Amino acid sequence: xxxxxxxxxxxxxxxxxxxxxxxxxxxxxxxxxxxxxxxxxxxxxxxxxxxxxxxxxxxxxxxxxxxxxxxxxxxxxxxxxxxxxxxxxxxxxxxxxxxxxxxxxxxxxxxxxxxxxxxxx
Amino acid sequence: xxxxxxxxxxxxxxxxxxxxxxxxxxxxxxxxxxxxxxxxxxxxxxxxxxxxxxxxxxxxxxxxxxxxxxxxxxxxxxxxxxxxxxxxxxxxxxxxxxxxxxxxxxxx
Numbered sequence: 647x648x649x650x651x652x653x654x655x656x657x658x659x660x661x662x663x664x665x666x667x668x669x670x671x672x673x674x675x676x677x678x679x680x681x682x683x684x685x686x687x688x689x690x691x692x693x694x695x696x697x698x699x700x701x702x703x704x705x706x707x708x709x710x711x712x713x714x715x716x717x718x719x720x721x722x723x724x725x726x727x728x729x730x731x732x733x734x735x736x737x738x739x740x741x742x743x744x745x746x747x748x749x750x751x752x753x754x755x756x757x758x759x760x761x762x763x764x765x766x767x
Numbered sequence: 768x769x770x771x772x773x774x775x776x777x778x779x780x781x782x783x784x785x786x787x788x789x790x791x792x793x794x795x796x797x798x799x800x801x802x803x804x805x806x807x808x809x810x811x812x813x814x815x816x817x818x819x820x821x822x823x824x825x826x827x828x829x830x831x832x833x834x835x836x837x838x839x840x841x842x843x844x845x846x847x848x849x850x851x852x853x854x855x856x857x858x859x860x861x862x863x864x865x866x867x868x869x870x871x872x873x874x875x
Binding site: 696743758759760 | 768800802804806811812813814817823853855857859860862863864865866867868869
């Protein structure tokens with residue numbers, strides 16, 4: 647069974663750094679694109695970016711380029727989403743999701759359970 | 768960036784009724800690279816439809832997708848209580864692979 651297990655909820659202060667994770671299992675980690683989706687409180691889904699763990703090729707939405715960093719560690723089948731300096735507006739639920747087939751032009755399936763990030767002073 | 772506009776914003780229907788949800792793209796999504804997801808409260812999204820009309824494994828046949836180019840439709844033939852939630856379309860042809868703003872399907 648393909649599973650994506652995300653790290654737990656975080657409460658941080660503005661200006662702090664943060665790295666959340668998504669551990670994959672049940673498939674060949676290096677051969678599927680996998681990415682991150684943001685959902686701000688009460689709002690819709692926003693595509694942030696994707697990574698191909700095989701060679702770490704990464705694509706970002708222009709809205710998130712320079713704001714976050716997506717990375718992967720093949721040795722532990724895990725991808726990460728990282729902020730160097732959090733803002734209150736980063737408060738959201740973050741989902742990881744794998745692409746359905748072996749190409750970047752593909753739907754998301756399955757999804758992780760979500761990681762809630764709260765940034766408050 | 769491709770903008771997906773979903774309508775209506777909210778749909779109020781009763782169990783047993785038919786639901787028709789629309790997703791319109793600002794430019795052509797050729798090859799039908801469009802998916803539909805369902806999100807229930809406090810749950811992650813779940814894939815329903817990919818390739819505009821192919822049901823994901825385990826999805827009941829009361830869900831169907833259609834359309835091409837810039838106009839796509841998700842139809843739920845006979846609503847059940849578990850179908851209520853928010854539905855999103857997503858195009859995966861042009862990066863960034865944008866989502867629509869969602870249609871909330873609520874019990875009347």
